[in-house]
Structures are given as C-alpha cells and as structure tokens.
Amino acid sequence: MDFLRPASWEEALAAKAEHPTAVPIAGGTDVMVEINFDHRRPEYLLDLNRIELLREWEVGEENVRLGASVPYTQIMENLRAELPGLALASHTVASPQIRNRGGVGGNLGTASPAGDAHPALLAAGAEVEVESVRGSRFIPIDEFYTGVKRNALQPDELIKTVHVKKADGPQQYSKVGTRNAMVIAVCAFGLALHPETRTVRTGIGSAAPTPIRAKEAESFLNAALEEGGFWDNGKIITPSIAKQFADLCSGAANPIDDVRGTAKYRRHAVGIMARRQLGWTWEQYRGTGRPLEGAA
Numbered sequence: 321m322d323f324l325r326p327a328s329w330e331e332a333l334a335a336k337a338e339h340p341t342a343v344p345i346a347g348g349t350d351v352m353v354e355i356n357f358d359h360r361r362p363e364y365l366l367d368l369n370r371i372e373l374l375r376e377w378e379v380g381e382e383n384v385r386l387g388a389s390v391p392y393t394q395i396m397e398n399l400r401a402e403l404p405g406l407a408l409a410s411h412t413v414a415s416p417q418i419r420n421r422g423g424v425g426g427n428l429g430t431a432s433p434a435g436d437a438h439p440a441l442l443a444a445g446a447e448v449e450v451e452s453v454r455g456s457r458f459i460p461i462d463e464f465y466t467g468v469k470r471n472a473l474q475p476d477e478l479i480k481t482v483h484v485k486k487a488d489g490p491q492q493y494s495k496v497g498t499r500n501a502m503v504i505a506v507c508a509f510g511l512a513l514h515p516e517t518r519t520v521r522t523g524i525g526s527a528a529p530t531p532i533r534a535k536e537a538e539s540f541l542n543a544a545l546e547e548g549g550f551w552d553n554g555k556i557i558t559p560s561i562a563k564q565f566a567d568l569c570s571g572a573a574n575p576i577d578d579v580r581g582t583a584k585y586r587r588h589a590v591g592i593m594a595r596r597q598l599g600w601t602w603e604q605y606r607g608t609g610r611p612l613e614g615a616a
C-alpha cells in the first residue's frame with residue numbers, strides 16, 4: 321500500500337486525479353477500522369492531514385463554511401450558536417478521542433445511513449463543495465446520498481467544504497442507541513425551525529438506505545403552522561398537529577430489521593423523536609420553556 325502525503329490542496333487534487341482509486345484519509349476513524357479488519361486494502365492511501373484549509377471554518381452572513389476535516393470537538397466548542405443541530409449531533413458521536421479526530425467530511429465520505437452528521441445537515445440545509453482538477457461543484461445535501469454507503473462523489477473528487485446554513489431558529493438532534501455513549505444509532509432524528517422562511521426541515525438517520533428528509537411531514541407542518549398563524553401568535557402547537565407530524569415522520573422511514581433493532585421499532589422511535597423535538601424546538605421558539613400541551 322502506497323501512502324501519498326500531499327502538502328497542499330492542489331497536490332491532493334493532482335494525486336487523486338492521477339490515482340482515482342486512492343482512498344482519502346482524514347481522521348482515519350472509519351478508514352483505519354476497515355483496514356485493520358481487512359475489509360479494505362487500497363493500493364493508495366491519500367493522507368489529507370497536512371492540508372490546513374480542510375481544518376478551517378469561517379462564519380459568514382448566511383452560512384458556515386466548514387472545512388471537511390474540522391473535528392467534531394471543534395464544532396461542539398466553537399459553532400454551537402451557528403450550528404446547534406450539528407453541535408448536538410457531534411456530541412453524540414463516539415467518545416472524546418474519536419471526536420478529536422473524526423469530522424463531517426469523513427462522515428460524508430463514508431455516507432453510512434447511521435452517520436450522526438447527516439440528519440443535522442439535512443435539517444439545517446447544507447451544500448457539499450467538492451473539487452477535482454476539473455473544477456469544483458456544489459452538491460445539495462439531499463442529492464449527496466445515493467445509496468447505502470454511497471455518495472455523489474466522482475472518483476477524482478475530494479470534499480473541500482460543507483456550507484451549512486446558519487441557524488435562524490431552534491434546532492434539535494437525538495438518537496436512539498443501546499446506551500448513552502460510544503454507540504451507533506439504532507435510529508436518529510434532526511429538526512430545524514426556520515422562522516425566516518417560516519419552514520421546518522427534518523433529517524432521519526439509520527431508518528432508510530440513506531439519510532433522508534421527511535418531506536411530507538415538513539409540508540404538512542409548514543401548512544398547519546401557516547394556517548393557524550402559529551409563527552405570529554406563538555401559540556402552543558396542538559397535540560393533533562404534533563401527532564400528525566410525528567406519524568408522517570414515522571411513515572417516511574423505510575427501515576430494515578437488523579441486529580440493532582427491528583423496522584417496526586425504528587419507525588415508532590422516529591415518530592417519538594419527531595414529536596418530542598417539535599415540542600422542544602417550538603417551546604424554544606416561543607421562548608417560554610413550557611412543555612408541549614397534551615404531549616406525553
């Protein structure tokens with residue numbers, strides 16, 4: 321196995337163009353596991369760790385430009401206000417050691433349906449900036465996941481930056497696992513309220529072949545909030561609206577039975593998380609901290 325160590329982004333792109341089968345390695349928390357278990361034996365490893373720009377972030381007017389290799393710890397410590405959903409999701413990743421190494425670029429590279437960054441990125445609204453020697457392009461996050469552990473990257477492309485919309489309202493993230501830390505999600509859910517556009521966005525993890533949004537649930541809730549004047553009057557969301565939203569989120573899930581949980585349990589848990597997160601975020605939006613009326 322050859323180890324390529326480009327000193328700059330341009331060198332990395334040139335190396336990937338010359339060796340399209342080279343496997344990029346950032347934190348290595350997915351790649352090294354696969355190599356150690358002999359699941360993968362790439363001809364070339366492309367080490368991205370000397371490339372400073374991948375570890376940088378920038379807070380702009382509307383977006384955060386997040387370098388592909390910014391570790392989860394940095395997101396938790398420095399971007400909690402701008403990216404609350406992603407910061408919460410980062411908290412649930414593995415252990416401090418893994419969070420110091422792993423980042424969103426690696427989560428996207430692996431594109432596991434169970435990756436914790438995905439529901440938060442889907443809910444916030446993100447675009448993945450990828451580049452090759454041929455040029456760069458922006459892939460909307462909804463179009464990035466193309467199958468189980470497959471993504472929209474071409475063989476010569478690398479992920480440079482993830483552009484995530486800055487929060488304009490409350491966001492939540494939660495996952496169900498067999499314990500509270502160091503656990504792969506049985507299923508996960510993310511929700512973001514966007515008061516500026518009077519919309520909500522969702523993200524579901526580990527309950528379909530790819531991370532997905534519950535688009536029908538979003539449309540239902542957007543219409544219900546608009547019709548009831550909720551964004552303006554700040555009233556408590558009725559239990560029937562919350563239930564219908566939760567049911568539609570459950571229905572959007574397309575899970576399988578596996579060692580971590582049954583499809584039925586996953587669908588149920590997605591609905592529970594959706595209803596709870598709607599309660600939490602809406603109360604935060606109203607600024608009262610009161611629990612959702614009628615919700616158990």
Ligand SMILES: Cc1cc2nc3c(=O)[nH]c(=O)nc-3n(C[C@H](O)[C@H](O)[C@H](O)COP(=O)(O)OP(=O)(O)OC[C@H]3O[C@@H](n4cnc5c(N)ncnc54)[C@H](O)[C@@H]3O)c2cc1C
Pocket residue numbers: 343344345346347348349350351352353368388389412413414415418421422423424425426427428429430434435436437477478479480502503504505
């Ligand atoms: C003990 C343990 C616990 C874990 N727990 C969790 C968890 O709770 N939640 C979770 O989501 N994940 C978990 N993971 C998986 C892993 O930590 C995450 O997926 C992490 O985000 C990977 O980031 P990385 O930088 O280490 O990626 P790497 O391992 O370096 O790379 C991962 C993939 O992305 C590709 N890649 C990396 N950077 C780029 C780039 N710039 N351009 C193109 N492709 C790129 C690599 O080629 C590879 O295919 C766990 C892993 C371990 C070992």
